[in-house]
Amino acid sequence: MGCGNAMKYYDVSMMVSKDMQVYKNKPEKKPIFKIASDFDQGSSHETQVDLNLHSGTHMDFPLHMIKDGQTSDALELSRLIRKVKVFDMTHVKDGIDKEDLEKLVIDKDDFVLFKTTNSFEDTFNFKFIYLKNSGAKYLAQKKINGVGIDALGIERDQSGHPTHKILFESDIYIIEGLRLKDVKEDEYFMYALPIKMPDADALLLSVILVE
């Protein structure tokens, strides 16, 4: 099993905690932890968590933005276990647009991850860097396989959520909530493993990038 020897990898998932950053700081989006059992009540300690599936590092499915859209039932795990290209977009202000992407080597079937200044912030920034409508269209024309970003949303402040919809309509997988601070621009092998749930609009992911 040679590929396992001296393997270097990066853990690019977010910690899920009661104080974690959540979209627009909405209190109802904070995970709630409860003690289901402890040693005063029983003979074991068990924790229960109540959380939104769009918390932390996760994958969106079309139902998230499209009525009657596909859900996690359509998941193809092999699309989350594959080569990816990480692009350093820390120079981008506001959002990633077509012009930013035209400078990159992006090919058909690529899975691209965008490292932005978001990765250096642990609190929610209402002006987080996102993928603009024009960038989503460009990626759809390129027929990429998937895209990941280090924000809790792949877009903001675009009426009707065109970035999500363009990507979903082109069957492009969307990963949100990555933490790419320690990862430099390069190619990696990604293991983005979901907690599988049926018929869901999102799935929690744990993601590593292998060098």
Add this chain to the structure above:
Amino acid sequence: MGCGNAMKYYDVSMMVSKDMQVYKNKPEKKPIFKIASDFDQGSSHETQVDLNLHSGTHMDFPLHMIKDGQTSDALELSRLIRKVKVFDMTHVKDGIDKEDLEKLVIDKDDFVLFKTTNSFEDTFNFKFIYLKNSGAKYLAQKKINGVGIDALGIERDQSGHPTHKILFESDIYIIEGLRLKDVKEDEYFMYALPIKMPDADALLLSVILVE
């Protein structure tokens, strides 16, 4: 990245659903899914889940059975990304004991996964196959690194939870809730990736075994 080419892997995680098997069929242990937002109320569809961290495929930490025991804060991810040995124990009735283990090649620092008849049952069996006290002692003497089983508990019907305690006191990682039906006895490379949470008595895992 040669090790990624034509890679064959097995997804050995359990689906987390409202109808999934839970320990002793206790209703309070069933995950509860709620719609946090839909297209009648807003512009996106979001699901919330309330679940016990010992649901489905997960890792136990010492706090689960030992007052003031270590929690997920002590997690070393590298111990979950490594070579494992899957042993076919489908011949075992009741529980795995020392005599069953003496027949196997188990070395110091191994991570062993036990495939039992549990993997062929999708409903909770009150007489699930477990690791007996004598088996846990044997593994502790061998100084293994971790053990996984295809039951929601690594033990049952043992007063004081000695199997858990022996393993925890020997710093042996415990994975529960694996699904090994399709995996034959052999060595694999395991990626057991957790949804990271602070100070927890368990973490949800998504696990693949690479051939």
